[in-house]
Amino acid sequence: MSVRAAASSTSGNGNSDKRQRILDAALKVFAAEGVHGTPVPPIAREAGVSVGSLYRYFDSKEALVNALFQATKDDLSQHLLTGLPLLKLDRSIFDEVWHRLCTFARQKPDAFRFLEMQDHHSYLNDTSRNSEYMLLLPIRQIIELGQQNGLLSDHLRPEVAIALFWGSLVGLFKAERLGYLSLSDDDLRQARDACWKTIAKPIEGKTQE
Template identity: 50%
Template structure:
């Protein structure tokens, strides 16, 4: 009796052994899987074997690319931070009226939550602080710098209120958006297009006083 099966490359494999399909870019597969499982279970709630199964690689393979879970999650954080900033703020025409720019960024944020829910949940609904390394923290600060500069510029022009520090104002707007989306994700509310527009206008009103 033949006790072996064959894979696509005709190499015999013992029957009963799970044969994983070949993955050309295992590092990318690991990062994609990490985004999904960390978004669902948090960094500390996901054992490496679970991540390995999602990536369809062996657990040892992960450690060949990333020496620890902390290194993996920091690499993922930086990758996603750069991608999200590009998506939200690239090619903005800052010569347009400020309310139109604000609306465009809001539209992009909503679209991002709809099209990339795992990336959004990983980046905004997890507490990254305990494990972010200096490179990740630096990137986060650098990503916020131009946004904060725009808030300050709008304050100087008299468009945004100046009785609240720009850092606080920016945090209030972002926090309102995050909690709005979280309430929908948790099933507390269902957001219509009118609701989303009303929330945007409320945040604009908060900024302009």
Template identity: 40%
Template structure:
């Protein structure tokens, strides 16, 4: 009986933490880290402000855990079944499709991790994870350059070019300047691809 009660308590704590992180994600994605106070997060999660500190020592710890969880999920989207033997174009299509799928599956998370500046509060571990994700793109670019397919610009510059184009398209759809669709996303992809070619 005691073990059952302990498991129920653990499960309840996990549910409350998930609700807290879900509320924080929605608020941070809309208003940014500095635009949201802990009491607002607690209210939207349906708990007291003091209860937040049962799970996180500070708002900074909360935002770093959120960033880690969702950036690591994006990394997983890129790496799962990555087509290493495909040619450069095939790899780019894969990367773009996974990027689109992630933003489609988790729009609030994508808005949170990619549409804001996080440097003032990210831990070194989170910053290192962000670099790991960028390195996936840089490795793709270096491979395309070695194959004589992609322009000889700095790899990070090329990653910033196509990734930035996708992020801006996503932001435009959130602001109702464009319609979110796979067809429109692929138009942006093709514009990027032709611009990257050597």
């Protein structure tokens, strides 16, 4: 499935379509081979364009990586945050965030894997890093409000709480991709509940269910 690219500076549908083909090809190649050490020519071949043509749309590999990262991060942001009741402080919003992340990982595995790679970090510019921050900001706000209202435990900093449940989900899907396990819906529910118990505030000696 195509990544929704940011608006192109090129004009005409043909140019826009070709740019999108390059982004889609880059996502496929980077997800399979990684970013660091992967040259531009395999991406051009996958897109069905010449290397010279690719460079007319992206003047460097770094420019391509950043355009792809921003477009893919925007795709995840739309999937994760659209219509999310950010001020609804109960267990259901945690379950919904978990469900949406799982759905994205299932429906768009290349996009999910690309975003969670570490070897593209050195390529990212300030705009790309800001897109990461803007995605996590609403989730941080939910956690802070939950802590203030007594729903969530305040023994963890919000950044640590986010890393716990986000990292757990990423690790599960990585293990499945590598063939270490096969995730059932029940497995994912159990993992979700375990993460919730880690960040929820205990009530009378028990964590919230």
